Amino acid sequence: MRVTIQAIALALSMLIVLPCQAQTAEQIFPKGELSTVKNHAGNIWLKELVVGNATFDPSVAVATYDAGARLDWHIHPGGQVLLITEGVGYYQERGKAARIVHKGDVIQCPPGIEHWHAASRTSGFAYIAVTPTQKGKTIWLEPVSDKDYNSMK
């Protein structure tokens, strides 16, 4: 009987672990490649889904950040929408307070506005970025200071 109980417990525990792991590990779109460009600190993975051009604009890409990863300050001449799909991040426009963004939030970065976005200190985050391309490429500015990044309470 002891063996039977152990067998039932083992079988049920595998049923618990396996399907749940499969679901939590599941991503809808590929994580892509680890970014090697010099416009961010920390690990950021990028996967381009659509490349915008004169026939079809915008570009669409998935970005996945480790906790603490942050982009430099930058400008999108055509603006950008971020659809937050995982985790917790920060978003700040120049002259405004930084704010926390969460999975399910939709962030609209207006055209021409200096801003940055980042994963939070303790949680990574991921988003789908929708970026019009026909008004100009992203303009990269200075890195985000520790003071700005840590201004989140």
Next chain:
Amino acid sequence: MRVTIQAIALALSMLIVLPCQAQTAEQIFPKGELSTVKNHAGNIWLKELVVGNATFDPSVAVATYDAGARLDWHIHPGGQVLLITEGVGYYQERGKAARIVHKGDVIQCPPGIEHWHAASRTSGFAYIAVTPTQKGKTIWLEPVSDKDYNSMK
């Protein structure tokens, strides 16, 4: 001892069911409202996330279909990208064979092309639609025939 085994089995089965249900039921963005417009058959829910305009284009919306739900034939003057986030659907451009699309697929509908998309017969589907607006509104055509819809093998 029988009671003990039953208690263990019940406790473990609750551990299996509860966390997995929480994960599968979770949606990143709201499902939105059931569509009442006359350009589709079957149940389709819509949630507009971003409204495109001259300052920021495109529109971004989530659509969720019951199994069997299908849009009429239509044209996007600026094209459209569908990011399939759930389930299984069909996609057909005029003059081409219909094809199956799955969660994780990225479908690019070219500007000006007559096409339709639908949930499969046995599974609903959902997508994020990215639709440029400044080249004109969607042009709606005739309903998809049963012959076309059922042409999927």
